[in-house]
Amino acid sequence: MALTNIYKFFRSLEDEHIILSFKGDFTSDLLNAFLHLMEAKMNELNVDLKQRKRVLNVLIESLQNLYHHVESNNDFEIKKVKETALVLVKYFENKFTIQTGNFIENNSLNELKSRLKEVNSLNNDELRGLYKLKLENNTLSVKGTAGLGLIDIAxxxxxKLDYHFIEVDEKSSFFCLKIVVE
Amino acid sequence: MRKINIEGSSKTPRINFDGEKGVLEFYGRSIPENSVEFFEPLNQWLVEYSHNAKDDTVIDIKLEYFNTSSSKCILDFFKRLESMNGPVTNVKVNWYYEKDDEDMAEAGEDYDAIVDLPFKLIEVEEI
Incomplete structure (x- = not known):
């Protein structure tokens, strides 16, 4: 990046009301640090308890999704280039918007798409019902994931969850997810 | 019966298990990436306790946050208690939630619906 473009980059984050952002590897320590910073920010902003908890819950689930996803990628070449992910938190007019971006292998696209579609087709009571059903019947994966993250986020x-896939090459796509918490 | 006192961390709750009193307490947050490792020793303890359980066992849950990985482990933990309830000991669960935290209250209701244990939902000012 040209030196003067740093200002443009800064300006664009500022104009979008981004209060926190990170691009890099999603390690366990990073999750800790990110959550800690968000808690401090929300204290500063006097966010009420319900919204504060919802924002943090959504962040925990979405960041842990990224963490587990990155961890599961075994193809070294893909891993080397693509294990980084991006997260942005915007705060504007009392609304938090959490946006994440990460690479995903094309062969797992369909499964993810069908889960997103399912979640978006349900209202809140139905989501609660689905959560209960899966909580009772799903078993935890080796990584400790319960398959409940997207339902909980919704x-x-x-x-509705806002999402988009951008095909990068034959093997991978970039998954963009946008979650609003009022 | 040995006691368990586990200090809380940024991702795991503080745990106090007192086998002499029959009281098990969870405080704080349970958001580890993989909660199985964290819950395993607690399940072990429960097995130990079941050999020498008190007449009454009280479970106090005062969680600020928990992630979906933990939600499954918490359910498994309740299921273990459910199988002990009656013949081994009389289990009571107190599920605390902060005023205005309807999500945590709902979570307690959902566990109450899934698990056959007496649940008491208790609203408090602060956790």
Missing amino acids: RKSKR
């Missing part, structure tokens, strides 16, 4: 957001 429940806390109370809105």
